Amino acid sequence: MVLIKLKKDTYGVASDYLHKSLEYIYNPQKAKYINAFGVAAHDVDSTESQMKYVKGYFHRNADNPLIHIIVSFPKEIKTLQTAIELALHIAFYFKDEYQVIWCIHYKSTERSFYHVHYIINPVCFKDGKLYNSSRKNLYDFTEYVETRTGLKSMFFYGSPTSSDDL
Amino acid sequence: MRAEYDKKNKKTSITMTEEDFVVIERNARLKGMRVSPYMVQCALHHDETLTTEIRAKMQTIMNYAIACVRQYDLTAAEYIHKEAMKIWSL
Numbered sequence: 512m513v514l515i516k517l518k519k520d521t522y523g524v525a526s527d528y529l530h531k532s533l534e535y536i537y538n539p540q541k542a543k544y545i546n547a548f549g550v551a552a553h554d555v556d557s558t559e560s561q562m563k564y565v566k567g568y569f570h571r572n573a574d575n576p577l578i579h580i581i582v583s584f585p586k587e588i589k590t591l592q593t594a595i596e597l598a599l600h601i602a603f604y605f606k607d608e609y610q611v612i613w614c615i616h617y618k619s620t621e622r623s624f625y626h627v628h629y630i631i632n633p634v635c636f637k638d639g640k641l642y643n644s645s646r647k648n649l650y651d652f653t654e655y656v657e658t659r660t661g662l663k664s665m666f667f668y669g670s671p672t673s674s675d676d677l
Numbered sequence: 678m679r680a681e682y683d684k685k686n687k688k689t690s691i692t693m694t695e696e697d698f699v700v701i702e703r704n705a706r707l708k709g710m711r712v713s714p715y716m717v718q719c720a721l722h723h724d725e726t727l728t729t730e731i732r733a734k735m736q737t738i739m740n741y742a743i744a745c746v747r748q749y750d751l752t753a754a755e756y757i758h759k760e761a762m763k764i765w766s767l
């Protein structure tokens with residue numbers, strides 16, 4: 512089963528939470544692969560400046576700085592190449608409206624080898640609307656993940672202090 | 678909660694013909710926006726050649742180009758990245 516965890520991060524405008532999260536994404540010790548839609552996948556500063564550009568354009572600087580979704584693949588997904596393909600298919604969900612960057616981590620647990628961290632700019636680059644991470648929307652996302660991966664999926668909310676892995 | 682600098686607390690009224698309003702309302706609807714934010718966005722960014730949507734979509738294409746080139750030529754990949762960054766300052 513694919514597990515989808517939404518980390519509830521609302522650290523406010525004064526926080527450097529976006530910067531810290533992007534540093535985590537770019538951590539060369541952890542990231543096996545990095546890619547992005549709508550934003551640079553080159554380094555922290557490039558990604559951060561482009562996300563802030565969209566926020567500033569729509570006067571959304573003070574809203575939730577990011578959405579952090581962790582998708583953990585089951586042990587059937589054994590190779591990095593398969594994880595890369597599935598992660599890309601999942602990211603297509605956000606491609607036409609939101610900037611999203613993702614990285615793949617390898618961590619061998621009793622139920623998974625690979626998991627993906629998605630950092631999403633909650634401000635839509637088309638009209639400035641905020642992504643609503645309601646139960647209904649996450650259910651839709653989960654259904655999409657099931658369709659694209661062909662694997663049973665479920666989502667749950669993680670607390671801000673919960674682990675970065677599943 | 679919005680910070681002071683993000684608060685939309687200024688109100689004004691404007692005059693226009695019925696015909697203009699119909700056009701503006703339709704354009705706003707086509708962008709999935711309400712009339713007020715649509716007019717503000719058009720007025721503030723009228724001299725910008727690229728919308729955020731176009732910049733973001735161009736960046737996606739650049740990312741793809743960088744990924745293709747990187748395996749053969751790192752210098753070329755860096756060059757594409759630098760050029761892509763310029764999209765955000767046009």
